[in-house]
Amino acid sequence: MAYEIPVTQARAELADxxxxxxxxxxxxVVTRHGKPLVALVSAADLERLEASGVADDEQVVSSVSSLGSASSSSSGAGERQRFGIAAEHRGPNTK
Known part of the structure; x- marks a missing residue:
């Protein structure tokens, strides 16, 4: 659990x-009007947070990349059927 302190008090007690x-x-956690504004964490905590964020970002990019390659290899009709789409929009010059 984090210690919460109003921003006005945090200014006066920053060194502490x-x-x-x-x-x-x-x-x-520094608050303004009772709502969290910023957090003070150690440099070690920040490094751990950033490291876990990078791993999560890489996982998301990997997942999106694999989805992109899967959807490009499947046909449009297959995608419509997969998602239960009965109609598709066609431009004015398409028959």
Missing amino acids: LINRVVYGGERV
Whole structure:
């Protein structure tokens, strides 16, 4: 659980908050009007968050790439049937 503090109080206690994060291992959420605004986390926590985000991004790109190759290899009729689409739009010059 993170320690929450209003932004006005955080301004006055910034040095103490930094020490709590770095040496106490705490996470601090700075709020404005009771809503989370920013979070203070240690550099080690940030590295872990970014590393997990990169892995997630790579997985999404991989998934989208495989979907793209699968859809390009299947026919339009097959895709319409797969998704239950009964009609398709044709341009004015298409018969």
